[in-house]
Amino acid sequence: MKNTMNKSRPLYLDNAATTRCDPRVVEVMLPYLTEAYGNSGSRNHAFGWEAEEAVEKSREQAAALIGANAKEIIFTSGATESNNLAIKGAANMYAKKPEGQTGRGHIITALHEHKAVLDPCKRLQKEGFDVTFLQPPADGVITVDMVAKEIRPDTILVSIMWANNEIGTINEIPAIGKLCHDKEIIFHTDGTQWVGKMPTDVERDNIDLLSWSSHKIYGPKGVGALYVRRRKPRVRLEAIVDGGGQERGMRSGTLNISGIAGFGKACELCQHEMQSEGERLLKFRNRLETELAKAIEVTQVNGNASKRLPNITNISFGFVEGESLLMGIKDIACSSGSACTSASLEPSYVLKSLGVGDELAHSSLRLSMSRWTTDKEIDYTIASITKAVLHLRKMSPLYDLFKEGVDISKIQWQTH
Amino acid sequence: MAYSDKVIEHYQNPHNVGSFGSSKEVQARKDVGVGIVGAPECGDVMQLHIQVSDAGVIQDAKFKCFGCGSAIASSSLATEWIKGKTVDQALAIKNTEIVEELSLPPVKIHCSVLAEDSIRAAIEDWKKKNGHATAVDAHAAHAH
Numbered sequence: 001m002k003n004t005m006n007k008s009r010p011l012y013l014d015n016a017a018t019t020r021c022d023p024r025v026v027e028v029m030l031p032y033l034t035e036a037y038g039n040s041g042s043r044n045h046a047f048g049w050e051a052e053e054a055v056e057k058s059r060e061q062a063a064a065l066i067g068a069n070a071k072e073i074i075f076t077s078g079a080t081e082s083n084n085l086a087i088k089g090a091a092n093m094y095a096k097k098p099e100g101q102t103g104r105g106h107i108i109t110a111l112h113e114h115k116a117v118l119d120p121c122k123r124l125q126k127e128g129f130d131v132t133f134l135q136p137p138a139d140g141v142i143t144v145d146m147v148a149k150e151i152r153p154d155t156i157l158v159s160i161m162w163a164n165n166e167i168g169t170i171n172e173i174p175a176i177g178k179l180c181h182d183k184e185i186i187f188h189t190d191g192t193q194w195v196g197k198m199p200t201d202v203e204r205d206n207i208d209l210l211s212w213s214s215h216k217i218y219g220p221k222g223v224g225a226l227y228v229r230r231r232k233p234r235v236r237l238e239a240i241v242d243g244g245g246q247e248r249g250m251r252s253g254t255l256n257i258s259g260i261a262g263f264g265k266a267c268e269l270c271q272h273e274m275q276s277e278g279e280r281l282l283k284f285r286n287r288l289e290t291e292l293a294k295a296i297e298v299t300q301v302n303g304n305a306s307k308r309l310p311n312i313t314n315i316s317f318g319f320v321e322g323e324s325l326l327m328g329i330k331d332i333a334c335s336s337g338s339a340c341t342s343a344s345l346e347p348s349y350v351l352k353s354l355g356v357g358d359e360l361a362h363s364s365l366r367l368s369m370s371r372w373t374t375d376k377e378i379d380y381t382i383a384s385i386t387k388a389v390l391h392l393r394k395m396s397p398l399y400d401l402f403k404e405g406v407d408i409s410k411i412q413w414q415t416h
Numbered sequence: 417m418a419y420s421d422k423v424i425e426h427y428q429n430p431h432n433v434g435s436f437g438s439s440k441e442v443q444a445r446k447d448v449g450v451g452i453v454g455a456p457e458c459g460d461v462m463q464l465h466i467q468v469s470d471a472g473v474i475q476d477a478k479f480k481c482f483g484c485g486s487a488i489a490s491s492s493l494a495t496e497w498i499k500g501k502t503v504d505q506a507l508a509i510k511n512t513e514i515v516e517e518l519s520l521p522p523v524k525i526h527c528s529v530l531a532e533d534s535i536r537a538a539i540e541d542w543k544k545k546n547g548h549a550t551a552v553d554a555h556a557a558h559a560h
Contacts, residue, residue, distance in 0.1 A: 327427055327484075
């Protein structure tokens, strides 16, 4: 077979989208794709036992990463499924009124959550639940006070992500969890960008339901987990996928043994390496931000300056459009807040929700680092972005207007 | 998304980038027509400056563009095509010709429309400054 993957490839700074699977993880997975191919549900032969042993080991590793008990881990296909199960499963289980009626209960979430949280909430809205979508402040951080103000007697569920996937901002999770526990409201957090990168303890941090994904933490794609608290309080969920009753009936379906084995290993590696890795990535992030700001006028780091993950930065470069900027740095794989490929030309809804002006949202890049990012790559990125932005600014009518001292926001544009 | 070679070439080496002066200066020049179309919040703004002879021939054209690679390529190409043409010939340029030349995919057709609009806007401006009959009413509502 022709190997198309050996062409010269861009350097990868899109680790908030997905990460490379760690070779140590792949090594653990391989036997379960070849000789140890049993179904963990087969109780009466060695193939099944072997598979079950792998799953239970991973369950321990996943639980250890978040300070949980192994019995509280449900394996899923990824964070999207975990979020769906947590939100729909809890809402339907704790609904105040039966299906088909309105006023079934109140849910609180935020406008800059991932679509895998927003869309389940919107579906529940159609099914008779009330949903409050919190408007994030300009720095992107959801505080406990913002949540407290919206709590009502019929609030049954709060779902606030731990850290944002586009800007890396960190919400006040332990405090929001504490508030929910005091008010006896189920608290779910989407920990996709947080878990494995930052220390997590579901007891200390007052979490009832926690979603995370394997492929964001150097594990394989197609696996994730949902932590479901078993005591104080015991959280119950209505299943979405029914069938063979796997995963304590909360998620039927034959388990993805090799994927789960890899996920467990990935969790274990993160637990041991996150601290040193975090310190290294923070240096990279700070260097990107300060050196780019020094080289290019009118740059803006989006989101709170300090309450941010060490591995993600989101920067707007005024007067240049994101997609053309990506074209100028095509040997660097990263994301732009501009979605000019769609008919609507809508910039990132996350940046918009923070009140970042549309033109700055269109001018943004998200750079996200990993275990394998090097100093040299950061140097190269700084040089490339600087060159591309300056090239584009030479062509930018907006930059000319800025230089002439014209306030772009005051111009009557001919929108289309 | 993959760009055509022509788009990449225009992006890397755009033709006729520039202007014939600051916004105030070109406003005062009767031989220069200015077209600015699009909006920053939509992710693209095209600015076209044309220098036109008394006989109505476009002698020079300069563009600036805030937008994606296809928008940059469309405006770069537009300046190439209108140079040396009379204003009437330039008005006959259709966005579909730009689409074809640059092999723009459907999601990028609006870039070519914007380029066509910028040509019209610049010519309108020149006509207005020089007391020629304009077609403002016919094209003002041009929606895309």
